[in-house]
Amino acid sequence: MSEEIELAEVAERSRYEIRSGGEVAGFAMYRRAAGRTTFTHTIVKPEFEGKGIGSRLARFALDDTVARGERILPECPFIRAYLERHPEYADAVDPVEPTE
Numbered sequence: 001m002s003e004e005i006e007l008a009e010v011a012e013r014s015r016y017e018i019r020s021g022g023e024v025a026g027f028a029m030y031r032r033a034a035g036r037t038t039f040t041h042t043i044v045k046p047e048f049e050g051k052g053i054g055s056r057l058a059r060f061a062l063d064d065t066v067a068r069g070e071r072i073l074p075e076c077p078f079i080r081a082y083l084e085r086h087p088e089y090a091d092a093v094d095p096v097e098p099t100e
Contacts, residue, residue, distance in 0.1 A: 005053075007060040016061040018053055025053050028061045028079065036071040036094065042078040058082040066092050 003021035010017050015027045026044035030037050039061070044054045058079055065072055066089065073094045074080040080096070083089050 005056065007057065009061075009064060016057060016064070018057040018060070020048060020053065026057050028057055028076070030061070032070070035069070036073055037065045037068075038073040039076040039079040042076050054078060055082065059086075062086075062089055062092075 006019040006022075008017055008019075009015075010027075014031065015029045017027045018025050024045075025048040026042070028039055029041040030039050032038075042054065042057070044057070059082075062072060062079070062083070070092075071094050072079075072083070072089065072092050073096065074083055075096055083093055
């Protein structure tokens with residue numbers, strides 16, 4: 001991937017974004033409350049899938065959350081799967097309550 005990659009939090013939209021060549025390639029939505037960031041939904045546009053975009057976005061968002069001293073609540077299946085592959089975040093993760 002030769003395009004320039006940019007990662008940023010867009011707080012007014014409650015999401016982290018990843019841009020490739022100036023275009024939004026994906027985003028991770030969140031809610032913040034009481035020292036916890038709940039990741040609710042992650043999207044990577046189809047034309048950017050399979051290029052590591054989602055993983056870079058997840059790492060950026062999770063690292064920023066940990067740096068803020070906040071807990072992580074992974075309601076989003078993509079973020080949850082990323083966390084399962086990256087146990088280095090385990091100390092900052094709150095379990096998701098099962099829904100019935």
